Amino acid sequence: MSKSDIPQKTRYLLWAKTAGRCELTGCNEPLWKDNLSQIEMNFAQVAHIIGDSPFGPRGHPKLSQEYCDDIENLMLLCPRHHHMVDENPDIYPDDVLREMKQIHEIRIEQSTGIIPDKSSTLIFFIAKIGAFQPNINLHDALQAMFPDWLPASQLPINLSLSNLELDDSSEDYWKIESQNLEQRFKHLVEPILSNPLGRNHFSIFAFAPQPLLIKLGTLIPDIYPGEVYQLHREPSNWKWQDGPKGFNYKISEPRTNFSNVVLNLSLSATIKSNRIEKCIGNSDYSEWQMTISSPNNDFLKSKEQLKLFRQKLRELFNQIKAKHGNDVVIHLFPAVPISIAVEIGRVWQPKSDLPMIIYDQNAKKEGFIKTITIGEK
Known part of the structure; x- marks a missing residue:
C-alpha cells in the first residue's frame, strides 16, 4: 500500500483520466458507489506501478523515490484489486500494469471525446429461423458500435414479434412477420424520421430469415445514414474487422x-x-x-x-x-x-x-x- 503523500491535484487528475473506474483490465468497477447497496462514497485507492518504496511491490532503488507521485506511475484501483496486484508483483509487474493503465485511459478519452452528433438510434430485429430462435446481446451491440457511435437512448428500438408459434415453412409466418415489422416500424421509427431536429442515424442489428431482413432494409433505405452490423463466427462478435485485400464480387x-x-x-x-x-x-x-x-x-x-x-x-x-x-x-x-x-x-x-x-x-x-x-x- 502507498507510503507516500500524493498531492490532491494529482488525485483529481487521476480520477478524471480514469472516469472514476478501476483500471485493472476486466474490472472497470465504478469507484464512487457500492454496486450492492448503491451507497455513494469514495471507494477508490491509488496504486503505484513502480512501488513508492524500494522495498515495496515493484519497488526500485532509484525510481521509487523519483516517480512516487508521478501520475504516469499511478493507477486508480478498487480495494480488492489494489491488494491483489501488490500481493502478486510477479503476476502484475510494472509493464503489465502500465499497459492496463494506458488501455483504460485511452478508452475513457475516446468515449468521452465523442461529440453529440455521434449518437445513433439502435434498432434490433430478430425472428425465428426454422426452429431456431436468435438473440442479440445488447452489450455485444454496444461494443460493436464503440467508438464510432454512441446509443441515442438507453435501450434499443425492438421491432421483433414475440412468441410467434408458426415457423418459416408456413405462408402465415411470412405474412404475420412482415405485417408486424411494418406496423412496429411505423409506430416506433417513423416518428424519429419525421423529427426535423433528429439526427436520424441508425445502428441496425438483425438476426432473422433473409427475406425479412430485406424487408427491414426497404423500411430504412440508404437515404437515411446508418450502419448495418454483421454477426461474425470467428471471432464471435458484431464488430467490423479489417480486409481482406483484393476482394471483389x-x-x-x-x-x-x-x-x-x-x-x-x-x-x-x-x-x-x-x-x-x-x-x-x-x-x-x-x-x-x-x-x-x-x-x-x-x-x-x-x-x-x-x-x-x-x-x-x-x-x-x-x-x-x-x-x-x-x-x-x-x-x-x-x-x-x-x-x-x-x-x-x-x-x-x-x-x-x-x-x-x-x-x-x-x-x-x-x-x-x-x-x-x-x-x-
Whole structure:
C-alpha cells in the first residue's frame, strides 16, 4: 500500500483520466458507489506501478523515490484489486500494469471525446429461423458500435414479434412477420424520421430469415445514414474487422432475354441452377448471378466489403432493368450474410427499381419457397 503523500491535484487528475473506474483490465468497477447497496462514497485507492518504496511491490532503488507521485506511475484501483496486484508483483509487474493503465485511459478519452452528433438510434430485429430462435446481446451491440457511435437512448428500438408459434415453412409466418415489422416500424421509427431536429442515424442489428431482413432494409433505405452490423463466427462478435485485400464480387450476365428474370446471389453458399429450376418450373428464364471466388458463411469481415456490395448491387439493378425493361419482376434467390440481406433492401429503390419476389431455402419444404414480394408490378 502507498507510503507516500500524493498531492490532491494529482488525485483529481487521476480520477478524471480514469472516469472514476478501476483500471485493472476486466474490472472497470465504478469507484464512487457500492454496486450492492448503491451507497455513494469514495471507494477508490491509488496504486503505484513502480512501488513508492524500494522495498515495496515493484519497488526500485532509484525510481521509487523519483516517480512516487508521478501520475504516469499511478493507477486508480478498487480495494480488492489494489491488494491483489501488490500481493502478486510477479503476476502484475510494472509493464503489465502500465499497459492496463494506458488501455483504460485511452478508452475513457475516446468515449468521452465523442461529440453529440455521434449518437445513433439502435434498432434490433430478430425472428425465428426454422426452429431456431436468435438473440442479440445488447452489450455485444454496444461494443460493436464503440467508438464510432454512441446509443441515442438507453435501450434499443425492438421491432421483433414475440412468441410467434408458426415457423418459416408456413405462408402465415411470412405474412404475420412482415405485417408486424411494418406496423412496429411505423409506430416506433417513423416518428424519429419525421423529427426535423433528429439526427436520424441508425445502428441496425438483425438476426432473422433473409427475406425479412430485406424487408427491414426497404423500411430504412440508404437515404437515411446508418450502419448495418454483421454477426461474425470467428471471432464471435458484431464488430467490423479489417480486409481482406483484393476482394471483389463476380457478376455473370445471361445471354438470353426472357421475361422471367432470376437474380442468384451465391455469397454465403452456392445456389445451383437445378434448385432454382425447381421453383420457377418449366418456364424459360434469364439468370443473373453475383458470387465470390469461394462462397462461405464467414467471408464478410469488413465495412469495405459491404460498401462494395452496395455499389455492385446498384449497378446490377440498373443493368437488369436496361436489358429486360420495366415490365419484369426479379425472382431473387439469396444466400447472403445478415448485413448484406438488410443492405439489399436499403439499396432497392421503390420508384426506380424492379419489383422482387424473394425466395428462401426451407428444410421442411426441401428447397426454396416463395415468401415476400417487394414492390408492385
